[in-house]
Amino acid sequence: MAARQLDKYYEIRLALLLRRLRESWALFAESRIGLLGVAIIVFFALLAIAHPILMATVWEHEVYHPVIGFDASLVGHPTPPSARHLLGTDPLGRDILSMLMHSTHSEFLLGILAAVVTVVAATTVGAVSAYFGGWLDSVLMRLADLVIMMPALSLYIVLAALFDLNFTTLAIAIGLVSGLGATSVIIKAQAITISVKPYVEAARGAGGSHFHIIVTHMIPNLMPLAFLFMMFTVTAAIFSEAVLSFFGVLNIRMSWGIMINTAQSSGYLGFGLEYWWLLMPAGLSITLLCASFYLVGRGLDPVVNPRLRSR
């Protein structure tokens, strides 16, 4: 009997969630820039999925491997785009398209990990400091002041020199920096308005513990706003990774930034557009993927922020 009731409870929750998602999507779809962003993301996601499939079927491992591949059948690398290499080869004889697609995969993982860390950090800090207030609040907010003030890229460079940064550690660092800074301040402002809502009072009156109130009443209501900032974090993470790889301070084997770094350090920049396939694909990919997540964030704005809705 009890199990059946539980079943129903989750069915209701699920139905409510689905309805809310459908309404949100309708609101989101009204903004064209958000849809444009989704389209770009889907395009890159397809690239990322296609890479292992292509590697397993059409592309030979020795020639098309993104890091150690080399095409010995062609001389004079970098070679311009051809039927064999759709985007040409780089100075080390590797296939640009394969490098590009392989990197897409890791950029997504980096962005998602950083975004998840941001959301966990920002909602925790925001909810805790709004709910408890007092000295805990002022300590966390001064910390946020510090993080807002700190030039993040300079911090990552120093971190990369002190420690060994790879994709995972960099994602955690980026997530913490963006989650403890401006995001947590904005989330806290929202959390303050929630913490005075009647249902929080009611939960407290019914004897709910602090942990229970924060986890079941505050955090779910902060999630939409946090989701919005996830998008901006992904943009920041992809951008930071690309810049740091371009500087060559990360311990990463292949990424878009490293592709540009290779082109620059082997001296092909001076030829400008003559060797466009060395610079353009990677540079445009970074710009487009960063822009797409930013656009999705802008499209989500009216969903999260009712004040901005047109109706």
Next chain:
Amino acid sequence: MTKYLTSRLFQSAGVMFVFLTLVFVLVQSQPGDYANVFLDNPRLTLEERAELRASFGLDRPAYVQYALYVKNFFKGDLGRSFIHQRPVVHVIMERLPRTAMLFLTATVVSFYLGFVLGKIIAWRRGSLVEYASTISGVFLFTIFLPWLGLMALWLFGLELGWLPLGKFLTPRLWSDAPFAANHVFHRLLWTAFIGGGFLIAATFFLNARRLPGRGFILLGLAAMLALAGWGWWLSSGLAGYAADILKHMVLPVAVLTAVSFAGTMLLTRSSMLEVLREDFVVAARAKGLSEKAIRDRHVARNALLPVVTALMFSLAGAIDGGVITESIFSWPGLGLTLLESAVVGDMPLAVGAFVFTGVFSLVAHIAADVLYVSLDPRIRYS
């Protein structure tokens, strides 16, 4: 206002203390320590190793090291650079003016440009101009900065040959100059500072008096200042050198401006649209004020506040943009120093440059705060 600013200064001092502590914790938690660079040598005996570590003070307990670190920071001692073989502070002081110059010029130009353009596209909403500038704004806002820098370098430096290819001066011109480059740099900074400060003060003074024709007075004043500055530079015999530096500055400033004005522009636009709905705009229209007066004095003035707030949030980002720009254009400022020393493992210099970048950012924040307080009467009188 002074009360608010004093409390803000105290807060900043606290933030700075936390910052110093955080840097110390980071340096302490690195695998190994500063002396590692020298310990690779297999010929060192155990005693020599211990001595070497002791000479860095690394044999003492962490809290003593922390106290020494804070004390030394306030004495202006950040250790010795391994590659430059001189105090870190000297290296930083040599390069700070160059970064300050680049950063200040780019911030002022991009803020002004972004605000003016945002004002215009907000007034022409729905037009082709608005769509074009919004789309190019988003594109510039998210563009990969190193890539844009490299492209600009290739186009203007190499293909067209209009501007120099990086560095901040022409070595051939300067090889027999009887003074250091910073001699000219400091004077350039002071010129900008005095001229800008004087103009801002004059604007505030004239606006407070509501004198008629103050636009013309300001214009005349600016022309006189420019003439005086021009005359001083020509008579000092440094003008050729200063022009060389300015020529090297054009490309970095342009690239930095291109990426950062877009954010201000988009924000000004949406902020203007918010203010347009207010009642006082209708009242101003009903009074029969000209469109230009409504736009500039009623809407833009009130739309300025959120834009300045956002400017404060983006200062750290602008400093980061400076690091990227400096490395692309080999501009030997603080950012390039940070990057180079981090790459070669000169940790005292890297950490020192980072600490100074943080302090620089803090000072910029305080300056932006003062600007905000002077713009928003609600803070001034509360």
